[in-house]
Amino acid sequence: MRKTNVIIIGSGIASLQLARSLRDDLNVIVLTKSNVYKSNSNLAQGGIAAAIGKRDHPDKHYMDTLVAGSHHNDPEAVLELTNEAPFLIQELNKQGCPFDKNENGELLLGMEGAHSEYRIVHGGGDATGRTIIQFMTSNMNPNIEIIENFFVYELLMDESSNRCIGAKGKYSNGQIDYYFAEHIVIATGGCGQLYSYTSNAETVAGDGIALAYQAGAEITDMEFIQFHPTLLFTGKKAVGLVSEAVRGEGARLITKEGIPIMDGVHLLRDLAPRHIVSQTIYSFIEKGKQIFLDISEVDHFENRFPTITNLCERNGIDLKKGLIPVVPGSHFLMGGIKTDLDGRSSVKGLYAIGEAACTGVHGANRLASNSLLEGLFFGKRLAEIVNAQTITQPVDSTFSENIECYMNISRPLPSIKEIQASMMENAGIVRTKKGLMKQKAWLESFDIENWAEKKLDHLTTEEIVQVFMMITSWLITNSALERTESRGGHFRQDYPSENDHKWLRKQIIQCKKMIKDEKHEQIKAALAT
Template identity: 40%
Template sequence: MPRNLKTYPTLNADVLVIGSGAAGMATALALAPLNVLLVTKTEGLVGGSTAHAQGGIATVFAKGDTPALHADDTHFAGAGLTDKAAVNHLTTEGSKVVEQLLALWMPFDRDAKGNILVGLEAAHSMARIVHAGGDATGWHLSQTLAAAVEKARHIQVVSNTHIAELVKKNGKLTGAWGFNTQDGWLKLQAANVVLATGGAGQMFSHTTNPAASTGDGIALAYEAGATLADLEFVQFHPTSLAVKTPDGKQPLLTEALRGSGGKLVNKNGERFMLNLHKDAELAPRDVVARGVWAELAADRTPYLDVRHIANVETKFPTVTRLCAEYGLTPATDLLPVAPAAHYYMGGVRTDLAGKTDVPGLWAVGEVAVTGVHGANRLASNSLLECLVFAKSAATDIKQIEKQNVKIGTTPPRLTLVKHAAATKQNLRDTMYKSAGLVREKQGLENGIQKLATLQNLPALIATGDDIPQAIELHNLMTLAPLVLTAALARTESRGGHMRSDYPTTQSTHKKSILINKLQSTSKVEKEGVYRNETAA
């Protein structure tokens, strides 16, 4: 017999924030005094990729640096698809959010005189990266924000809950259906919903992202009718530790290692990046990643050499711990590296306030496309984006008149294929092969056909403990074909999108590809901004 629909637990709030990484927690805090439901599918409060971030926060803090210089570097890395207004907003507001973190007692690294230290990372023209705990900035940021959330009386945290569906009435969001691993289906009712669900690294068989990065928010927004943008642009981190792991999550060797003087060499001892870019190891990530990829393809095993960096194990305790798990010591060993999916530039298209084109829906952080990253994210701009746009979204939402809403009585019905784990791995392998670092027409078309076969596998109605797995697999199955479609449509190479059959960048393609479930694929009318250009 079906369950009595009236017995589903119901939670009401002014705002529903989905995701508990830096973007979600910062947004929830900034929404005070509105009542906030902060929902996360993780067991504890801290979720997402933030806690794993070894890089820092890029901000104008050092003498001689300016927001304009930071913006210039951001445009350059973004390869022509950045938005001038969005980048200016990011770089001018950056120092303010650092000041806010200081007020929360964020333990930034300091020199003997108490001054905050700044470091240099790839494609930055100035040393402007602030860190905490060396390469543990993400962990410290997560703990700092979580401590504030736990004290905030306006926030109710709901953990172990996967969001299955965003609900609309008369074209506007009224909340979501969530599935809690202990209580079952939950009715989460709120007139304003913020997606802060992070990226989609688990689409690929090699990734630095945690298991929770399954593209949830992007898929949810797509199903709700929101416009997606730049789905073809995936940033592969050049230096994941090339070791076998049970879940495909590769340990990350932070960019800061190269910023501190780390060198990329092959098994013959050659510094191969010297011949590929004037900035060598500090070139933009897509350039370095393809350089590492080429060495792998040529069977010239690439390594990161940090043995000459003074006190490397003290400066980089997280890297040291990760390497030790695989029998490696940074101070004495060459570290084998390989590119792995690391950050997703694609996502839900928003304005400067994080607002999507679905009334009542905002997106903040990696799930969003604000225009600050373009075709390739500048190192350490991601945590900054989370913090800056969290404040912007909260400010926008607080101007809206409060409303009471309801989502209905029937939760979504989900299906799950018989061999779900194998199907998910098949999808991830397909995506890494077809839409990995280097792409071409035949491979992309083969990938689309393979995913269509997976989507047509026989499935059963998901119940009980199978529902969270069904939600995540559905989200991956929804997003992956869209990524291949966008990559096939972009017949050029730009930033994090490399086509071997279209190896050059075309000025006529300096526009984003948009995908909307209710419309056909189209182009953005407004072009991006190249370095030192003025927006049209």
């Protein structure tokens, strides 16, 4: 058992930015499921969007973000994010983060889909995430302790004050331990591993969202899943991301016969918003047609994109032919734990930042290269909130546990591959009421609604991951079923258009208490009739 001032669960860019920005006299513990480099942040090939070019302005970045997000965004949150972006980049640059520069020492700016200006800052060509994470981990303050291979599976609550006071988890050897602090922060990323095809790190399976849901926090916008259009597809599986920056440099999406597929679909063609490109590719794949990224017009591809070149070579793709086979896959969650602009969730003492949080900055579809920016912005912003508070003694570890309410697995849990396949088929790129109802029924057949009430101590780590995947899958399916329109990353084939009258900026919020109350009212109504 340990006591500290701040606990951060997760080790991506939002987590490390927060940890580095906290006061030196605060003791900080970062708990991470695997090692510090197993995160989506570390895998991020794309860069960071910031309006620092001579022709650019934060207002342009603001408008691009709203358009990409189908105006489901919180305008105030977007305005603050885009206004702060140039400062965040310059701050990292001054600290020595090795961003890519031209011969004059100026930051190189790239173009990506749905951006109106060249404003994407990169590091290491197509290894921006790794560049920043390595810089941050090599410049950590001595008050920060990173504990690896510790899987948090329960948030500890003080029932008398209804406050989150700690986290419980298991080490790789199965030993259970407890950590207590005044501030508990979830920064575990999204839930890409819920789908068969994904760009996400193998650790990113929705744990933090399931944790928060179990603790009673509000979860919102879970129907909005961004599917990246171009994952390298070989051996009947997706094996890695092919950055949107490749299309920004002139690559085209074509059929085997060489026909461009985005002509006539959108004014921006191959640089259209990601959901439009993904849906277009998916429509061809459904007909049994493989789609390729034609890179023949991209100058010096191997030098410009060393990470992608290495990925292709490892998987037997001959780049001399100029064609990379691609498939869309889950990439980013726009929804998550509902927070305010300072990262506060609806549960006292519990915060969320990064992809695990839903602040409203992304709306229904994230603008390319706004994700690393989000981590930098909200990590620093939450640090300012915590830094302004008076240091208190670490919270008393007295709390109550219902040790008798263990989860009883009445039937074998579905395998991770089964969960992924069912989500891809029924709650993936193209959705229908029939498919979503089928998925919801399948999930609930495993007594999914009762899992959030149970203790998971006696389960293996893999079984807990499966439980969390099922809970998060249910939250996505439930939201997707309720939103009877198509917007951003949520596409309903039976409701293919946006419905501003009913759904513009309307959030679908889920939490345990609300769902319990709804079930109670349904039972009362049924008995009354």
